Amino acid sequence: MTEKPTQEMSFEQAMAELEKVLGQLERGDVALDESIALYERGAALKTRCETKLKEAEEKVAAITLDGDGNPTGATPVKGL
Incomplete structure (x- = not known):
């Protein structure tokens, strides 16, 4: 498990x-203290994934199409 800050992760x-964290938790072969740390790390990773997905959805939603259905560019999304 890396300790890279989640805010810096793709x-x-x-x-x-x-996925690695979940695998370790599912096996149940880690001590209680380590399980708690893994759970906390997993929660932070889940939040990061949700944030990145939301950002991607907003970018896709901002793409405008011309009359033929071709992308004409992206409209900047506030806050990105």
Whole structure:
């Protein structure tokens, strides 16, 4: 498990680490204190994934199409 701050992780990095965390928790072969730390890390990773997905959805929603259905560019989304 890396200790890279979740705010610096891409969606793919956060998802890969979240899968590892879940695997460790599901096996149940870690001490209680470590399980709690893993759960906290997993919660932070889940939040990061949700944030990155929301950002992507907002960017996709901002793309405008011309009369032929071709993208004409993106309208800036407030806050991004």
